[in-house]
Amino acid sequence: MNGLIFQDIHALAAGLRRKDFSALELVRAHIDRIRSCEDTISALITRTEELALSRAAAADARLAGGDAPLLCGIPFVLKDNICTEGIPTTCASRMLADYIPPYSATVYARLQAAGAVLLGKGNMDEFSMGSSTENSAFYPTRNPLDISRVPGGSSGGPAAAVAAYEVPFALGSDTGGSIRQPAAFCGLVGMKPTYGTVSRHGLVAFASSLDQIGPLTRTVQDNAAVLSCISAPDGRDATANRTFAAAKDLFSGDIRGISVGLLRFPGDAADPAIRAAVESVAAVLADRGAQVREVRLPALSDALPAYYILSSAEASANLARYDGVRYGARAEGAASPDELFCSTRSTYFGPEVRRRILLGTYALSAGHRDAFYLRAQSAARRIRAAFAEIFATCDCLLCPTTPTVAFPAGEKSDPVSMYRGDLFTVPASLAGIPALSLPCGTADGLPVAAQLMAAEGNDGLLYRLAAAIEEVRI
Amino acid sequence: MAPFDIDSIAGLARLTVSDGEKAALAEDMAAILAFAATLPEADPYTEEAALPLSALREDEAADSDPAPLLCAAPKLREDAFTVPSGGISL
Amino acid sequence: MNFETVIGLEIHAELATKSKIFCSCRTDFGAPRNSQVCPVCLGHPGTLPRLNRKVVEYAAMAGLATGCRIAEFSRMDRKNYFYPDLPKAYQISQDAHPLCLDGGLTIDTEDGEKFVRVERIHIEEDAGKLIHAQGETLADYNRCGVPLIEVVTAPDMRSAAEARAFVSELRTTLRYLGVSDCRMQEGSLRCDVNISVRPAGSAKLGERTEIKNLNSFQFIEKAIEYESRRQADILTAGGTVRRETRRFDEQTGTTHTLREKETAADYRFFPEPDIPPLRLTPADIEALAARLPELPAARRKRYAALGFPPADVHILTEDRALSDYFDRALAAGQHPKITANLLLSEYLRLSEGESFVCPVAPERLAAVADLAGEGTVNASTAKKLAARLWEGDFDPAETVRREGLGQICDEAALLEGIRAVFCENAALISQIRAGKAAAVKALVGKCMGRFGGRAEPRLLNRLVEEELKK
Known part of the structure; x- marks a missing residue:
């Protein structure tokens, strides 16, 4: 049964239907894998073995009846900022170390309804603030491809879990690159859908106008299948206003006539190996009939500062609710509510969280709002407009996902250098457009990736192109 | 650019910052803010995609189970959440 | 300053x-x-x-x-x-x-x-x-x-x-x-x-x-x-x-x-x-505007134009339910002032709760007001009819006919009764002759009582006065 863990979702689904193995055997194989890996990589905060076994049994019954959804019996991991009723959801923070949600996120409900089997909650940077999972209040996660290096962040745990074959897919969340960057560092397909495609009901908010949930998988086809499952109209999220449904011919491999803009960033900030990988992807696309040309978007030079101001501003408001009164940690010995709030928040929030809250509070405060928050908003609007304009003449954009390969644990100590690593991913977040990171080779044994972006709602195009590229690589 | 007044911002955010942290924080914040201060001036506000009246929720009441919500309380007293009384005038 | x-x-x-x-x-x-x-x-x-x-x-x-x-x-x-x-x-x-x-x-x-x-x-x-x-x-x-x-x-x-x-x-x-x-x-x-x-x-x-x-x-x-x-x-x-x-x-x-x-x-x-x-x-806005009822200010103007004094206007418009009821009664009858009087004196106090609630159809109240306005019943009878309607529905005109509740305007009949009352109340008559004005009211009350409260009040008063002069 060892080989099971290396198969992707589609292969496993076929095997289940051929009765090569049962869901129970499948889930047991993954539980064993988790048991053997976790001491090394620490991808998970909570494991749900018992629950998984009972869900697996239920999946087997459903499969026996015929007509079970694709994901029935397939194990997965959820980033620990996605609420799971009755199962701890900590956001890798001491503030929520004992928090057990009284309700489930829409995405979790949809996966359960499809019969998928939750095996655990993935480690992350505390409250999604970070790019390495080193900001987890509990422990860092290691990159399974090189355990001296980070898996990326903030969805480092889910990415590592998939990369280590603990599960064939995971859900992460992406605010400024938190799915795509770990996907790039761990050699996975990571997708941030168009903003509004996946309900945020049950996703613990970091920056509400930027956050999106998306899949981490080993293949493009798996990724599209998971996105189809979790994307649906949801009355509980007023911003979830579109659905992704995979078109039938999405994986035909036909990409002739699609125009691709090879996006040059000012300063050419990526490592040579990554630049070379992106060039070779461009070549593959051209080879297969796409029209590739170079493009530049000057407005993108404002993207990083705009992102950090806007996301911190929204985060400062979203995290104000953690005050020790209704749930979560509570400091002792306070004599007044303000003392309780200060004490609780200062004790149970980690340093990066406190830093971003202070930054966000400052950006919104009287006298500074114009200089920071309003300017950042304006910059974001200009970036959105710039993308809309380019997509009028070009179907898709291609660029790196990250400037470097996975860096060594403990290397990045100052916040600004950490922030600069998000250079390639934040523009798509600010614009709300879909962006996918696709592995395209290695450099010194470490994965390198390219990023594809398309216009709002054109998520399918990214899968189409990515599948064509993936074919060649295999 | 105005200096970063950590104490007043921390007060607004209900965070306490130890003296030891202040220096490092001030430096970090200054670097981040310098980095952010490069943004050009704001354009006037324009309308984005809006919700029509029909997209809003129907006015229907539903019962919910308060028990798990009260259980989640760090400090409960009978059926109420509690905070210390200092400084509150009702 | x-x-x-x-x-x-x-x-x-x-x-x-x-x-x-x-x-x-x-x-x-x-x-x-x-x-x-x-x-x-x-x-x-x-x-x-x-x-x-x-x-x-x-x-x-x-x-x-x-x-x-x-x-x-x-x-x-x-x-x-x-x-x-x-x-x-x-x-x-x-x-x-x-x-x-x-x-x-x-x-x-x-x-x-x-x-x-x-x-x-x-x-x-x-x-x-x-x-x-x-x-x-x-x-x-x-x-x-x-x-x-x-x-x-x-x-x-x-x-x-x-x-x-x-x-x-x-x-x-x-x-x-x-x-x-x-x-x-x-x-x-x-x-x-x-x-x-x-x-x-x-x-x-x-x-x-x-x-x-x-x-x-x-x-x-x-x-x-x-x-x-x-x-x-x-x-x-x-x-x-x-x-x-x-x-x-x-x-x-x-x-x-x-x-x-x-x-x-x-x-x-x-x-x-x-x-x-x-x-x-x-x-959207038009549809919402169409849902607005006639507002208090407009209703106040309307009632004032009908001749109601400010105090009554205020009471009638304070509660929409009362005003709506009143408007329906107005629409069904010809005597606004009497309708208002009956409504305010009889029904307002009977209605419990914050908002006016009344079991009597406004058309019925209007009918009673019309009977009074036409002189078919006197004010006292009208009040009694209104109060009875609260207990159960009936056709006021029908009931007046059937129970003979109509106002008595026949001078001869009235005089006969008055004289009989005078005979039975000699003591009261002497009090009146002695100058006690209040006793007149009591005498009139007894006369009215003789007619079951149905005498036309002004006529009765005039006849009693005339008889006293004799």
């Missing part, structure tokens, strides 16, 4: 929706603590607000009824501050783009009518309730998320009476719309007063203070009177009024500083990212 008081009001009214503004929890008053709560209104991680359509509709109707312009685009904003009754540590409100703008209401003042401007009306969520209990403060979040409109006036009022008149008119109007029950004692209508004084004739506004959460007309007036005197005293003594928030002490009738910090709170408003901006089309 003569001082002028300048007053502006910020009034919060709870909207009478079944569910809260952003979640489906009930909004019932007086429910057990923390029984009408859910993860959304408690601000649990990962929860999102879902705006209740009825809240927007009711708020827009309130705007239309106060002559406001309804914004085609409006937007929710986050108002950020920490307080134990506010679970998310921000209130979802409207700052830059409120739903309603630039309206007003006309009030009656000593010097005639006055128009008080409403600068804006916006929608927002209410906070929970805090209760002191032995060294701790308890938080009950039932009220958290109940929908509110905030009505902000211009500083157009100049006295406690004017402020009271405005709040009263607003309250009546909102109750007419059915958008809020405005029960001040339950807290569904709360008033904050912004008040400053300045030398009479000065154009510049003085420094103002805010008095928060006044929940009765009496307290509004008392607080204004106290505060304007307090400020005038300070200025007279050469001091300056400090801008601050104050609380009214009901026991002593005085105001005290509530917030020690003089600097205004920094709410760090920014657009609510979880709720897209709202768009109301002209068609």
Whole structure:
């Protein structure tokens, strides 16, 4: 049964239907894998073995009846900022170390309804603030491809879990690159859908106008299948206003006539190996009939500062609710509510969280709002407009996902250098457009990736192109 | 650019910052803010995609189970959440 | 030195929706603590607000009824501050783009009518309730998320009476719309007063203070009177009024500083990212306007034109249910004054509860009023008929015919009866001859009694008088 863990979702689904193995055997194989890996990589905060076994049994019954959804019996991991009723959801923070949600996120409900089997909650940077999972209040996660290096962040745990074959897919969340960057560092397909495609009901908010949930998988086809499952109209999220449904011919491999803009960033900030990988992807696309040309978007030079101001501003408001009164940690010995709030928040929030809250509070405060928050908003609007304009003449954009390969644990100590690593991913977040990171080779044994972006709602195009590229690589 | 007044911002955010942290924080914040201060001036506000009246929720009441919500309380007293009384005038 | 008081009001009214503004929890008053709560209104991680359509509709109707312009685009904003009754540590409100703008209401003042401007009306969520209990403060979040409109006036009022008149008119109007029950004692209508004084004739506004959460007309007036005197005293003594928030002490009738910090709170408003901006089309607004009933001011004009005195006009229009009933009765009959008299004297006191409820079809009341107006029955009989209708339905004209309740106008018949009464009441007659005027009334009463109360009163009086002269 060892080989099971290396198969992707589609292969496993076929095997289940051929009765090569049962869901129970499948889930047991993954539980064993988790048991053997976790001491090394620490991808998970909570494991749900018992629950998984009972869900697996239920999946087997459903499969026996015929007509079970694709994901029935397939194990997965959820980033620990996605609420799971009755199962701890900590956001890798001491503030929520004992928090057990009284309700489930829409995405979790949809996966359960499809019969998928939750095996655990993935480690992350505390409250999604970070790019390495080193900001987890509990422990860092290691990159399974090189355990001296980070898996990326903030969805480092889910990415590592998939990369280590603990599960064939995971859900992460992406605010400024938190799915795509770990996907790039761990050699996975990571997708941030168009903003509004996946309900945020049950996703613990970091920056509400930027956050999106998306899949981490080993293949493009798996990724599209998971996105189809979790994307649906949801009355509980007023911003979830579109659905992704995979078109039938999405994986035909036909990409002739699609125009691709090879996006040059000012300063050419990526490592040579990554630049070379992106060039070779461009070549593959051209080879297969796409029209590739170079493009530049000057407005993108404002993207990083705009992102950090806007996301911190929204985060400062979203995290104000953690005050020790209704749930979560509570400091002792306070004599007044303000003392309780200060004490609780200062004790149970980690340093990066406190830093971003202070930054966000400052950006919104009287006298500074114009200089920071309003300017950042304006910059974001200009970036959105710039993308809309380019997509009028070009179907898709291609660029790196990250400037470097996975860096060594403990290397990045100052916040600004950490922030600069998000250079390639934040523009798509600010614009709300879909962006996918696709592995395209290695450099010194470490994965390198390219990023594809398309216009709002054109998520399918990214899968189409990515599948064509993936074919060649295999 | 105005200096970063950590104490007043921390007060607004209900965070306490130890003296030891202040220096490092001030430096970090200054670097981040310098980095952010490069943004050009704001354009006037324009309308984005809006919700029509029909997209809003129907006015229907539903019962919910308060028990798990009260259980989640760090400090409960009978059926109420509690905070210390200092400084509150009702 | 003569001082002028300048007053502006910020009034919060709870909207009478079944569910809260952003979640489906009930909004019932007086429910057990923390029984009408859910993860959304408690601000649990990962929860999102879902705006209740009825809240927007009711708020827009309130705007239309106060002559406001309804914004085609409006937007929710986050108002950020920490307080134990506010679970998310921000209130979802409207700052830059409120739903309603630039309206007003006309009030009656000593010097005639006055128009008080409403600068804006916006929608927002209410906070929970805090209760002191032995060294701790308890938080009950039932009220958290109940929908509110905030009505902000211009500083157009100049006295406690004017402020009271405005709040009263607003309250009546909102109750007419059915958008809020405005029960001040339950807290569904709360008033904050912004008040400053300045030398009479000065154009510049003085420094103002805010008095928060006044929940009765009496307290509004008392607080204004106290505060304007307090400020005038300070200025007279050469001091300056400090801008601050104050609380009214009901026991002593005085105001005290509530917030020690003089600097205004920094709410760090920014657009609510979880709720897209709202768009109301002209068609939406027209549809809402069509739902408005005839408003109190218009009805008052109409009743005044019918000749009713101000006191009656006030009573008839105070409660929409009563006014609606009256209008239906008016439409069904020919005698407005009699209809009003019967309604106010007989039915108002029988109706229990806050709003007028009457088992009698208005057409029946109109029929009784017509019978009286035509002279078929006298006033006393009409009253009795009206009262009987409350107990059970019948056709008044039918019953009058069947039971012979018609007014007696036959002089001969009346005289016969009168003379008989005179014979039986010799003692009373001598009292009258002795000059005791009150005895006349008693005599007339006995005569009326002889006719079962059905004698035509004026005729009876005349005949009795004539007989007494003999």
